[in-house]
Structures are given as structure tokens and as C-alpha cells.
Amino acid sequence: MSEVILEIRDLHAGVEGKKILQGVNLTLRAGEVHAIMGPNGSGKSTLSSVLAGKEEFEVTAGQVLYRGQDLLELDPEERAREGVFLAFQYPVEIPGVNSTYFLKAALNEIRKHRGLPELDAMEFLKVVKEKLKVLDLSEDLLRRPVNEGFSGGEKKRNEIFQMAVLEPTLAILDETDSGLDIDALKVVSEGVNKLKRGDNTQLVITHYQRLLNYIVPDQVHVLSKGRIAKSGGKDLALELENRGYDWILKESAASARP
């Protein structure tokens, strides 16, 4: 079996005193793609926020191990430098911060952390151009301030582009498909597929099954009321598409009964 990248054990977390995650267990190994699906309010975004280190979320119990170390102990920037990447559901516009400058600073922080020499402007540009080519994206992305004036689709593509440049070990895609038309969806998922390697893992969080037409997960998990209610292969996603979530909710309610 390949290396365990992420291990979530009985995770309880919430925000402003509200309990949202109530005992999540999940194990992701290198080379795998996992999908988390679930109805609105099931805790999908809380899970991604907790993993990325958003401070307003409070972990009340449980453990998250990232390559054997306690992830929850680390600041958000330390997590990123260790190889954790969150593709945001709503990427922030940052006027005045040039995209190239930002991404070069980010990549060099990560390289520094790994004991690699920092890239100068020329070397960085070379890396960036390669990645743009792989993802078939325009250089325009680099000339503008971070996400400023970008359409929803452009913002999501930019997230994938950043992911390509920063080469994370654990990538969490938080509803990357929401608000995308079919063309943008294809571009984004092709990007994700191209970035899949034997030594990394991707956690794809989505509300709809349609993303999984393009990204084929090794495992699908259904999150409901803050817990993984059901796990299965890629067929589970199709079943959800046909039958909705209700049957799982009923099933898990029945099994929870003493």
C-alpha cells in the first residue's frame, strides 16, 4: 500500500459554538483521488476550512495527521509550505497585488521551506510558462492583479494554475465546480487530472455528481450531518445522481439507532 498522506480521526469541529463536524474519519493515500459529496449544510466547507487552517473554525475533538504530523498544530502558511493546497470555493480578489509577484513569493516560500534554492524572475517565468502550456491557459492571468475582475470561471482556473505551480502533496478542491459552465468545468477537471501523480492526493469536494464525469475518484464519500454516512467506489456517485441523498440519510439514521 502507498504512503498515507492524510488521516482524519474522529474529527469534531464547529464555528461560533455551532457543532458542524461530528466525528469524521477519512484516510487518503498517495496516488488516490477522493471525492466528498453531500447536501448543503452537511459540513463540506467546514472540513476544507479546518484542513486549510481557517482560524474561526474550532476543533473540539479528534486528530488530523498529515504525513504522520499533527496538521492542526500548524499555521496556515506552514501547512501550505508542507504541501497542503486549498483551491478556494470563492477565491478572493486582491487588487494591487500582481499575480506574478504573488505566485513567485508563494513558490519561493515553499522552496525555501524544503531547502531548495529560490527561483529568480527568469527561472520562475520558465516554470510558469510550462504550467500554462500544460493547462492550456493564457499568459493574461499573470499580468493582472490576483483575481481582480476575473469571471467565476477565470478565478477557478487560476486556482488550478496556482496548484500546478505550487505542486502540492495534498490538494483540496472546495466546490471547484460550482458556478462553472460546461467548458470551464472541462478545463478545470482536465487540469486536475493532469496534476495527478503517484505521490500526491486530491480531495475533491462537490455538491454535484457532474464533476465526477470528468474527474474519476478512487473513492466517494457522502458527508451528512457532519459525518461520513457512506463510502464507496465511483458508482456511488452515479447512484447519488439517480436517487438523491435521501436514501443515504435514512440508511444512516437507521444504522445509528441502537
Add this chain to the structure above:
Amino acid sequence: MSAKTPIDSGPYLQEFRRWSQSSEVTREAAWLKAFREEGLDRFKAKGVPPPNHEDWRFTPLAPWLKLPFSANPAGARGGLDAGFLAQEALSSLSGPTLVFVDGCLNPDISSFQGLPEGVDVCGLRSICERNPDAVREQLNARLRPEENPFADLNGAFFQDGAWIRVAPGAVLADPVRLVHVSTCPKAGASSHTRNLIDVGEGAELRIVEQYLSIREGNHHTNVVSELTVGPSARVELVKYQDESSEAVHLSTLLGRFDRESQVRIHSISLGAKLARNTLRVELAGPELECVLNGLYLTRGEQLADHHMIVEHLEPRCASHEYFNGILDERSRGVFHGRILVHPTAQKTDAKQTNKNLLLSDDATANTKPQLEIYADDVRCTHGATVGQLNEDSIFYLRARGIGLETARQMLIHAFAGEIIGRISHDATREAVDRIIWDHLESNPHIAAAPSAA
């Protein structure tokens, strides 16, 4: 309406009697003497605005009133330490440079090189002797009766200034630099300069104006610039003010722009104790574009005030105002933007934004947009924000591996960069960017800036 003040204008009148006895002033032409007396009379009649005056509500004049009033002599030729000009922040810019020391042009340390055919750049005193009629026509040409009393005081006391005339079609690639330096010869030493700038049809001009002090001291600068821009001309003016933290800086820019011209005015204010920038522009021809763009950085007890009046007189003009302030410690930023759209100015596109970043709980921002619209087919927007760094933006940067301190610095720099980025002349923009970054980095509070929860 200007309100009457209870303060005694006596010291100013008395100082004028003394000041005008100098041989430089007594040998001036009769019309100029009369002009000075008129200015003094108007100042006397208006008085100093009282604290409750609508235009000065957030900008107490106490620091100015507390200064002894001592006008610097006209026609002096003050020197400067040779190293000062070489090391000042914008010295890397090429182009003609006029250096004013305590209000008077010093030709020995100025450079008039690089002026193309059709461009006249010289000191106002010298043109008064060479071509008095031209000056007479231009002086106060842009001044309104209701203008602030310091513009009238400038009329009485102006010592010198820049005279710039650009003939139709003439183009200056490099900016003309006007470097105003105060040596703080004594407490309350006040410099009064008048810049008269006229840009002909289709001409292009860039100006970089600097106001500097060679040392800390409570001096006073009172400048009036009159800017006339002809049809289809392009003008970019950068005013960079970084004087002693005890100084009082009062500035009035009066502009009138003709059809299809493009005018960009940038005001970078690093503050004095009190810095008031009045900008009054008349958009007097159709289809012109005017950008007023400003950045103010204050700390300690500083106050920086930008007071704008943009008058749309003709149809299909665009005016955009962007002002960002970064306020630290107990300092204050004041923004007043008045947009007046006359009934004749249909299809006006006016936009006004003022954003303030508070780095301390004790800093204050006062922002006052004012739209007066008398035309029915216009697009006018305004927006103002006062706050701390955006927590979501900080998290976004951190989630990419950028440390908390660096993230904050990046965002503060970006906030300033939004404004600096609008300077279209590359070398000027890059030089200003460097100075502002150094200035921000020298602030120990930047790294520890509080952010919104």
C-alpha cells in the same frame, strides 16, 4: 459663503507692510503692487476660516494659527547643500529641473536643459520683468471669488514660482521637475509660490512637483497653481509632498480644461503636521477625461486633507477620483469630494472612491462625498471605506505559503500600489513606488498592523 473669523488679521497685515518694504518688492511694477494689495484686502475680508466652517470642519487650522507668521523674502537666492538634491528621492528623473529654495527660484542649481521648441519654462519673477503683460493676464485667471483665503494670501505674498507655457502641438517627453525646498530658516518662515501653467492645443506636458524640507522645523508652505489645459492636450502632474512633520502645507490647484483633453493629477502626501490640498477643476469642454488620484500616509499627529471640487460644465466628460489613505498612530486623513454637474453636462461619467486603512485604533478618517447633479442623463457613483486589512485576503495569501507579516505588508503595499499604478510615466511611477515602499517599511507598525476579525 466664507464665514468671518474672530481672529486678528493684524499680524498678517503688519508682516505685509514689513515684507513689501524690501527693495525686491518696492521695485515691482505698479500693477503688481496693486495686485498684492487686492489679495491682502480679500484675505482680510474673508479672514481665517473658523473651526465650524463646513470646508474646514475636520481640519483644524490651529497648527497654522499657532505659528508666528514670517514671510520669506522675495528675490532671494538661497543655496542648498550640494548633496541634498543629489540624494533626494526623485533625483533619478531626467528632465528640466527648477529648484526653489524657501520660495525663490535658484537658477544656479536649476537645469533648463532638454526643453524642445515651443516650450517656455522659467521663474515667475523673471517673466514678470521680461513679459509682464503675459503674467498679468494669467495671474488669478483661474481664481474664483469664493476660493479659500490662503489663495488670496498667496496673491499678496507670492515670491516666485514656475512659469510654464507649452505651445500648441509641442511635446515634452521628460517631466519638468519643480523642486520646492524649505530650509526652515526660522519658526513660522513661510514660502508663497505661484505656478502658472498653460498647455496649448494638442500639446503634452508632464510635471513632477516636490515639496521637501531639509530639516525638521515648523515652516509654512502656501502654494497656488493655476493650470490651463487646451483642447486635446495631455497633462500629467504628480505632486509629491514630504515636508517636516512640524510644517504646515497649504496648497490650492485651480484648473480649467478644454475639450477632449486628458488630465491626470496625482497627489502623494506624506504629510506635514497639517497638509491641506485643495483641487478645484473645471471641465470646460466636452469629451474630456480627468483623473484625480491621491495617496496619503500619515503617522504621529499628522493630518492630510484633500479637498476636491470637480465641476462638469460640458457634456460627455469623465472625471474619476481615487484617494487611498494609510493612517497610523493618532493621525487623521480627510477627504472631501464635491462633484458638481451643471444642467449642460449631460452624459457625465463621474466616479469617486476614497478608501482608508487604519493601522491604529487612534487614527481617524473623515470622508465626505458630495454629489450635486443638475443634469438628468448622467452616471455618478461614489464610495468610501474606512477599515483594517481584509482578513479573507490575508488568509488567501497565507494559504499559499506566505507568512502573516509578509501577507500584511503585501496588502498594505497593494493598497498604496492601486494609486501609484495610475501614474503613467514609467520612471516617475517606479521612483514613487520605491519611496513609498521605503516609507512603509520604515514604519515599525506595518508588520504588526491589526486586521479586522
